[in-house]
Amino acid sequence: MPVKNLELSVPSEEDAGHSLTIRAYSKLRAQIISGALAPGQRLKVETLRDLIEVGATPIREALSLLTSDGLVERLDKRGFRVSEVSLAEYDDLHRTRCWFEERALRESVGQGDQAWEDRLVLVHHRLRRLPRTLEDGTGTHSNPEWERMHKLFHMSLLSASPSKTLLQFCDQLHDRLNRYRSVAAVGAHAPRDWKTEHDLIAEAVLDRNADLAVARLMQHYSRTTDILLETLTNLTAAPK
Numbered sequence: 421m422p423v424k425n426l427e428l429s430v431p432s433e434e435d436a437g438h439s440l441t442i443r444a445y446s447k448l449r450a451q452i453i454s455g456a457l458a459p460g461q462r463l464k465v466e467t468l469r470d471l472i473e474v475g476a477t478p479i480r481e482a483l484s485l486l487t488s489d490g491l492v493e494r495l496d497k498r499g500f501r502v503s504e505v506s507l508a509e510y511d512d513l514h515r516t517r518c519w520f521e522e523r524a525l526r527e528s529v530g531q532g533d534q535a536w537e538d539r540l541v542l543v544h545h546r547l548r549r550l551p552r553t554l555e556d557g558t559g560t561h562s563n564p565e566w567e568r569m570h571k572l573f574h575m576s577l578l579s580a581s582p583s584k585t586l587l588q589f590c591d592q593l594h595d596r597l598n599r600y601r602s603v604a605a606v607g608a609h610a611p612r613d614w615k616t617e618h619d620l621i622a623e624a625v626l627d628r629n630a631d632l633a634v635a636r637l638m639q640h641y642s643r644t645t646d647i648l649l650e651t652l653t654n655l656t657a658a659p660k
Contacts, residue, residue, distance in 0.1 A: 440474045440475065440478035441478040441481040441482055441485075442482075443472070443474060443478070444468075444472055444474045444478045444479050444482035445481075445482035445485050447472045448463075448468070448472065448479075448482055448483070448486060448492075449486060449489070449491065449595070452486070452491045452492070452502055452599060453491070453595050453596075453598050453599045453602065454562070454564075454567075454602050455599065455602035455603055457502050458502060459502050459503065459504050459505045459599075459603065460501060460502060460504050461501060461502045462499065462500075462501045463483060463499065463500040463501055463502065464499065465479050465480060465483075465499070483500045487500070489596075490503060490596060491503055491596070505599070505600060505603055505652065506652075507649070507653065510597075510600050510649075510652060513593060513596055513597050513600075514597065514641065514645055516593060517590070517593040517594070517597060517641070518638060518641060520586060520590050520593065521578060521590055521637065522634050522638070523581075523586065524578040524581040524586050524587060525577060525578055525581075525625070525630070525633055525634055525637060526630045526634065527580070527581035527582065527586075528578050528579060528580035528581045528625075529580075529628055529629075529630040529633055530628075530630065531580050531581070531582060532579075532580030533580070536576075536579065536580040539576055539579075540573075540576045540577065540622065540625065541622075543569065543572050543573050543576045544573055544576075544618065544619075544622045546569055547566070547570060547618060548615055548618070548619075550563060550565055550566040550569055551566065552566050552614060553566075562602070567598075571594055571595075571598070573618065573622075574594060575587070575591060575594070577621065577622075577633075577637070578590055600648055600652070601644065601648065603648075603651070603652070612643065612647075617636075617639075617640045617643070618640075620636050621633060621636045621637050621640060624636050
């Protein structure tokens with residue numbers, strides 16, 4: 421093979437730097453959403469270099485991207501920190517999500533084809549088979565695979581909407597609200613029948629009953645909100 425063809429497969433320094441930034445961004449974003457990096461926690465570049473094993477420049481670029489996502493706050497001449505949580509922000513995110521997802525779900529139910537139905541059935545089936553939590557020597561923790569499939573289920577419900585912009589907003593809102601769900605996991609609350617809630621939503625969607633599907637999805641989110649508001653109220657009321 422000619423040498424010049426081999427050279428085409430070697431990434432440029434710019435491409436390599438971009439890949440490292442995306443790697444840093446993805447890892448930091450996942451840790452913020454999961455609660456591993458707590459609200460208000462200072463994000464020191466030196467510490468993060470060891471945590472995610474990339475250089476300082478990609479980390480700074482990743483933190484700037486996360487600032488645009490609303491997950492990180494830039495401190496005036498003092499670096500970055502994980503964005504705080506608040507009842508006001510949660511209420512704003514929740515209401516916006518409900519507006520957007522009602523529109524997306526109605527469009528998806530009305531326009532979804534057989535391939536969309538088949539994918540939704542498969543994702544729903546896989547989600548049902550996964551345990552919500554896992555136990556190890558340190559206690560009970562959220563199952564990362566359940567979290568991944570849970571998001572895939574909710575986005576699959578909406579995915580037949582023709583609006584890519586609407587779906588992008590729904591995806592971003594899911595992640596920002598999932599961070600609040602991770603924060604609320606520290607509080608004690610009654611067990612919840614996730615499987616039945618998801619079953620009822622999927623049933624209405626596959627029956628192409630948009631009104632019932634929307635009502636059940638909003639009820640599902642309302643239950644989450646009740647848990648979150650109780651936990652957030654306690655957290656915000658606690659002395660710093």
